[in-house]
Amino acid sequence: MLEQIKVFHQVVDSGSFSQAAQVLHMAPSSIARNIDSLEAQLKTTLFKRSTRQLILTEEGSYFYKQSGKLVEDADILLAEMRGAQDTPQGLLRISVFESFGNLCLAPIIPEFLQMYPDVQVDLDLDNKLVDLHSDNVDLAIRIGVPQDSGLKARKLLENRTLLTASPIYVEQHKTITQPSDLGEHNCLLISQERQRNHWYFNKGKSKRKVSVTGNLISKGGSPLLIAALKGCGVLLLSEWMVKPYLESKDLVAILPDWTVNHRENGSGEIYAIYKDAQYPKPHIRAFLDFMVNKLTRVR
Incomplete structure (x- = not known):
């Protein structure tokens, strides 16, 4: 049986x-x-x-x-x-939100597959939340720890967010010297499934809640990043998405003295989430260890 x-x-x-x-x-x-x-x-x-x-x-x-x-x-x-150790093998189904999947996961998966040729990866780039039990997913990568006590979580990255815009946008629009100035600017928005969007600012003991509006809203960050690079507006996205463009000066930092987030309690951290098992399958353990090792470079 x-x-x-x-x-x-x-x-x-x-x-x-x-x-x-x-x-x-x-x-x-x-x-x-x-x-x-x-x-x-x-x-x-x-x-x-x-x-x-x-x-x-x-x-x-x-x-x-x-x-x-x-x-x-x-x-x-x-x-x-x-007297043997299990070798990682079999199908590994991964669900990951599209921006992180494209920018952070896709570049390292080929190396993982070279290390473990008996593993097959099925990568689902989707911003919807999945149920690891009913959706038949081995590993999900999401922002924040799961509420389901039947799941385990392993921290991958901090999720610090930065406020940026292209040099062209900065040159052509009113200077932003304080958070309230954003009310006069076109802000590129992550969909929050509510009528109004707010960005939350902190500096020392000062806190600001700013209502922001814009002509482009997306559940994923990639369309917003492309729009910002073309000078369409002010962008609030994770550091791991915008850092290369800050280094190349295709984007510039806005209000760098302020900490700014999409949520009042911060932007959270990025976790790998998997089913609660005393001994996760070898290919799941191998990929978790591989991700943590490779992603330390973007911390």
């Missing part, structure tokens, strides 16, 4: 019978027979099956969560008995 449970977990992790069959080097028909046999023994239906997708039933989701430790403990015991 343990082998059938392992097949079941691979189907969930892979998202389909055919993908699981490729990973396990089995025929899709054998995968289906294993699942049928497991369902018969459990006397329950684990999947809602259709020609287009495979979805866990409520019972299937419960069994997946509860049986995870059984599979992990069995793998650890076998590795101990064999």
Whole structure:
């Protein structure tokens, strides 16, 4: 039964019978027979099956969560008995917000794949929040720690934000000497899903909450960065996005003496989020360690 449970977990992790069959080097028909046999023994239906997708039933989701430790403990015991360490391998599904994925993750993934050729990375660049359990994601990279107690988080970076604009914009518009001056400027805005946007300023004991408006709003930072570089407005984005352009002088700092954030309590920190397991799968552990090591250069 343990082998059938392992097949079941691979189907969930892979998202389909055919993908699981490729990973396990089995025929899709054998995968289906294993699942049928497991369902018969459990006397329950684990999947809602259709020609287009495979979805866990409520019972299937419960069994997946509860049986995870059984599979992990069995793998650890076998590795101990064999005197071997698991080699990172298999499919690694990563969900990351698009700006960080494009600028920080995409450049380092090829090196990771060269180090671990048996790992396959499925990278999803999307700004929506995902449920690691129901969306079948191994690793999510987000701003802030998760509220779900069933998830673990590993800090990757601080998320300091900087106020910038292009030299052309600065030359052609009124000088910004204090936060309130931004009310007269075109500000490029991250969508907050509310009618009004505010930027929050701190300097010593002084605090300012400034209402900002602009003609471009985006859930992702990349369109705003491009617009700022073309002189369209004032930009508030993470340091890891704007630092290269400050160094090249394509952008200049605005109000550098102030700390400024999109939220009153700060911009948070960037975390890698993964399912709470005593022993995360080897390819997840390997990628976490790799990211932390590589991303220290942008801190």
